[in-house]
Amino acid sequence: xxxxxxxxxxxxxxxxxxxxxxxxxxxxxxxxxxxxxxxxxxxxxxxxxxxxxxxxxxxxxxxxxxxxxxxxxxxxxxxxxxxxxxxxxxxxxxxxxxxxxxxxxxxxxxxxxxxxxxxxxxxxxxxxxxxxxxxxxxxxxxxxxxxxxxxxxxxxxxxxxxxxxxxxxxxxxxxxxxxxxxxxxxxxxxxxxxxxxxxxxxxxxxxxxxxxxxxxxxxxxxxxxxxxxxxxxxxxxxxxxxxxxxxxxxxxxxxxxxxxxxxxxxxxxxxxxxxxxxxxxxxxxxx
Amino acid sequence: xxxxxxxxxxxxxxxxxxxxxxxxxxxxxxxxxxxxxxxxxxxxxxxxxxxxxxxxxxxxxxxxxxxxxxxxxxxxxxxxxxxxxxxxxxxxxxxxxxxxxxxxxxxxxxxxxxxxxxxxxxxxxxxxxxxxxxxxxxxxxxxxxxxxxxxxxxxxxxxxxxxxxxxxxxxxxxxxxxxxxxxxxxxxxxxxxxxxxxxxxxxxxxxxxxxxxxxxxxxxxxxxxxxxxxxxxxxxxxxxxxxxxxxxxxxxxxxxxxxxxxxxxxxxxxxxxxxxxxxxxxxxxxx
Numbered sequence: 239x240x241x242x243x244x245x246x247x248x249x250x251x252x253x254x255x256x257x258x259x260x261x262x263x264x265x266x267x268x269x270x271x272x273x274x275x276x277x278x279x280x281x282x283x284x285x286x287x288x289x290x291x292x293x294x295x296x297x298x299x300x301x302x303x304x305x306x307x308x309x310x311x312x313x314x315x316x317x318x319x320x321x322x323x324x325x326x327x328x329x330x331x332x333x334x335x336x337x338x339x340x341x342x343x344x345x346x347x348x349x350x351x352x353x354x355x356x357x358x359x360x361x362x363x364x365x366x367x368x369x370x371x372x373x374x375x376x377x378x379x380x381x382x383x384x385x386x387x388x389x390x391x392x393x394x395x396x397x398x399x400x401x402x403x404x405x406x407x408x409x410x411x412x413x414x415x416x417x418x419x420x421x422x423x424x425x426x427x428x429x430x431x432x433x434x435x436x437x438x439x440x441x442x443x444x445x446x447x448x449x450x451x452x453x454x455x456x457x458x459x460x461x462x463x464x465x466x467x468x469x470x471x472x473x474x475x476x477x478x479x480x481x482x483x484x485x486x487x488x489x490x491x492x493x494x495x496x497x498x499x500x501x502x503x504x505x506x507x508x509x510x511x512x513x514x515x516x517x518x519x520x521x522x523x524x525x
Numbered sequence: 526x527x528x529x530x531x532x533x534x535x536x537x538x539x540x541x542x543x544x545x546x547x548x549x550x551x552x553x554x555x556x557x558x559x560x561x562x563x564x565x566x567x568x569x570x571x572x573x574x575x576x577x578x579x580x581x582x583x584x585x586x587x588x589x590x591x592x593x594x595x596x597x598x599x600x601x602x603x604x605x606x607x608x609x610x611x612x613x614x615x616x617x618x619x620x621x622x623x624x625x626x627x628x629x630x631x632x633x634x635x636x637x638x639x640x641x642x643x644x645x646x647x648x649x650x651x652x653x654x655x656x657x658x659x660x661x662x663x664x665x666x667x668x669x670x671x672x673x674x675x676x677x678x679x680x681x682x683x684x685x686x687x688x689x690x691x692x693x694x695x696x697x698x699x700x701x702x703x704x705x706x707x708x709x710x711x712x713x714x715x716x717x718x719x720x721x722x723x724x725x726x727x728x729x730x731x732x733x734x735x736x737x738x739x740x741x742x743x744x745x746x747x748x749x750x751x752x753x754x755x756x757x758x759x760x761x762x763x764x765x766x767x768x769x770x771x772x773x774x775x776x777x778x779x780x781x782x783x784x785x786x787x788x789x790x791x792x793x794x795x796x797x798x799x800x801x802x803x804x805x806x807x808x809x810x811x812x
Contacts, residue, residue, distance in 0.1 A: 349764060352748045360764045366724065395682040397722035398748045398764050408724045435684035437653065437695045461639045461685045466750060477636060477647045477685050 239488050242496070242525055249521045250276035250304035251514065252455065252499035253283055259510035263287050263295060270299040272514055278305045278453075278497050281330060284337070293336050304495040305388060305427065305453045306330070306339035310401070311347035312372030313365040315358035319350065320368065327376040331385045340494070341388040341452040342380070343427045344373065348402040357398070365402045373424075374416050381423050388452035389413065390427040395466050406433055406442040413450055420449040428487065429455035429499065431470055434478040440486050448491025455499045456480055456525055470500045472516060474524040484525065496525050526775050529783070529812055536808045537563035537591035538801065539742065539786035540570055546797035550574050550582060557586040559801055565592040565740075565784050568617060571624070580623050591782040592675060592714065592740045593617070593626035597688070598634035599659030600652040602645035606637065607655065614663040618672045627781070628673040628739040630714045631660065635689040644685070652689045660711075661703055668710050675739040676700065677714040682753050693720055693729040700737055707736040715774065716742035716786065718757055721765040727773050735778025742786045743767055743812055757787045759803060761811040771812065783812050 242248060251274055253265050260268065262283040269277055284292050296302070309330040314320045334342040346369040349357040359365075373387065380387050389409040392401035403409050409426045417424040426446055433439055443451070458476030463469050473480055484496065498517045505513050529535060538561055540552050547555065549570040556564055571579050583589070596617040601607045621629040633656040636644040646652075660674065667674050676696040679688035690696050696713045704711040713733055720726055730738070745763030750756050760767055771783065785804045792800050 349748070352764065355748055357748060357764055360766055362722070362764075362766075393681060394722040395680065395750070395753070398746060398750075402722075402724075404722055404724065435649070435681040435689075435691055437689075437691065459685060461636070461642055461644060463682070463685075463753060466682070466753065477639065477644055477649075479647055479649075 239485050240493075243522050246274060246518050246521050248495050249274055249518065250278055250495040250497040251517060252278040252307065252497050254280055254307070255498055255500045255505065255517070256510040256513050257283060258506035259513070261287060262292060266292070266295050266299055266301055268510060268514060270301055272518060274514065274518070275300065276302045276304050276495050278303060278307055278499070279337070280307045281333065284333065289333055289336055296337060303337055303339040304497045305341050305343045306334040306337060308343045308345045309376065309387070310344040313347045313350045313368040313402070315350045320372070323347075323372060324375050327372070328379055331376065331380050331383060334385050335383050339385070341386040341425070341427070343388045343390050343453060345390055345392060346373070346401045346403050348400060349398055353399040362397070362402050369402060370412060370415070373412065377416055377424055386422060386452055387424050388427040389424070390429055391432055393432040405436055405438070406446070407438055410442060410446055410450065420447070422449050425450035425452035427453035427455060430478050430480065430483060431455070431457050431459060434459055434483070439483065443486045443490050446490060451487060451490060451492040453497060454484070454487055454492060454494065455497045457498065457500045465503070468501045468503045470502050472500060472505065473498070473520040480525050496521065526772050530809050533561060533805050533808050535782050536561055536805065537565055537782040537784040538804060539565040539594065539784050541567055541594070542785055542787045542792065542804070543797040543800050544570060545793035546800070548574060549579060553579070553582050553586055553588055555797060555801060557588055559805060561801065561805070562587065563589045563591050563782050565590060565594055565786070566624070567594045568620065571620065576620055576623055583624065590624055590626040591784045592628050592630045593621040593624060595630045595632045596663065596674070597631040600634045600637045600655040600689070602637045607659070610659060611662050614659070615666055618663065618667050618670060621672050622670050626672070628675040628712070628714070629667070630675045630677050630740060632677055632679060633660070633688045633690050635687060636685055640686040649684070649689050656689060657699060657702070660699065664703055664711055673709060673739055674711050675714040676711070677716055678719055680719040692723055692725070693733070694725055697729060697733055697737065707734070709736050712737035712739035714740035714742060717765050717767065717770060718742070718744050718746060721746055721770070726770065730773045730777050733777060738774060738777060738779040740784060741771070741774055741779060741781065742784045744785065744787045752790070755788045755790045757789050759787060759792065760785070760807040767812050783808065
């Protein structure tokens with residue numbers, strides 16, 4: 239298992255972590271200043287500055303990506319909506335290519351309209367079929383431009399609104415169906431916030447193997463957790479056994495970054511410099 | 526599939542649903558008055574009135590139980606704590622016998638101290654081993670007094686504090702290990718709030734079968750859900766496909782009650798009469 243204690247070579251910052259403090263161009267500069275050489279930006283943060291400008295800044299600062307957030311949200315109430323989602327995912331793939339991302343992360347979506355409080359339908363099995371069809375379509379294009387897709391299982395508490403893929407096993411079953419050859423074109427993003435509780439986690443990480451383990455996101459689960467979305471903890475402040483699970487990832491062949499992704503009203507209220515410095519310190523001490 | 530639309534013969538009220546409005550003796554009277562012939566009371570509600578008094582009132586009003594809430598909370602920081610949990614579960618079994626319950630529901634516990642915000646350890650695998658050992662010990666006694674134990678998988682968002690058994694598959698694996706003969710002494714309580722999201726739900730309900738399906742709890746999942754504990758919805762107000770899943774239960778052999786269990790700051794603030802009348806109406810219209 240790699241030693242993270244003496245440097246932060248394998249640290250990546252998901253830029254949502256400091257999205258309330260800074261625009262993306264400032265985030266890239268602040269990361270580069272601290273020797274954080276890898277980030278995972280969100281599409282809306284990129285768009286707010288401009289795709290070409292961000293691509294240039296990444297090159298100029300020598301900053302790489304651990305992933306691009308995010309494609310997905312496939313289910314829709316009607317054919318027009320389904321087609322619009324496919325178009326949007328194609329654009330996301332193109333942007334990921336422009337930015338040199340190693341993968342496009344997919345938050346697959348679920349009951350259409352649920353995020354706005356008005357689900358158009360309640361049939362989660364239908365949403366799952368629409369997700370499978372949507373990923374298949376995006377994958378066809380992504381293969382052509384050689385952009386791997388990483389399905390991110392989301393915590394079951396977000397199953398109605400954000401993602402109807404909720405366990406690593408479910409994500410890997412879909413990978414097996416759509417990419418039986420394990421070509422590397424389709425895999426998973428293992429975000430510990432979403433999957434830490436899963437009794438089959440170790441088994442499914444081993445099943446995934448190197449070809450399917452495209453990204454590894456870390457933060458922590460707080461007790462108590464006060465909000466279903468924006469109360470993630472800093473690594474070390476909660477109950478997730480980060481180092482043990484990183485061991486399982488590495489035993490399965492994962493040798494990429496540990497990406498810190500913290501959605502937190504608490505940390506969004508702190509100075510960005512403090513957040514980044516804390517991420518570095520905790521990456522070394524507990525990840 | 527049984528027709529629930531014209532009466533509420535198979536409705537049971539988990540008494541937590543109106544616990545903020547009334548003491549248990551009043552709840553029993555209000556249920557009897559409405560022709561609700563079955564309840565599932567909590568230990569603390571029973572204790573507040575007195576075990577013998579409640580047992581007598583149940584007999585006098587012709588009220589039966591769909592389950593008794595609850596045993597469990599096995600994991601502990603040390604041997605003294607583990608032994609105390611076993612003693613407490615033995616008392617819970619005895620109380621369930623006194624009340625004539627068809628099963629004792631187990632909320633198995635998880636990281637000790639996490640519910641109070643200070644986990645004594647973070648090793649959820651250890652908690653799971655302690656749960657398995659604890660259920661095995663309680664089962665030995667429960668078999669002697671013929672009280673079935675129903676393991677209730679809890680939603681993964683409650684995995685740190687309340688239950689480290691979080692899927693029906695995990696609960697059934699434990700049933701298979703501890704009661705391979707499917708004797709009826711050990712089974713599961715399927716609470717749709719906790720398991721509705723599970724992509725393997727239909728498959729695992731079928732696997733459970735009549736011998737293992739000891740209880741069926743209903744409410745609904747709201748979008749958005751604002752609280753991890755006390756924001757359950759009334760049946761019909763959320764996204765759970767209640768009738769479809771009840772169909773799966775009945776196809777697997779379940780022929781007992783649909784028990785309404787709503788933890789909700791909203792419904793606790795309503796008059797108890799309104800809550801019970803709404804439960805009856807929704808039981809008929811959407812369950």
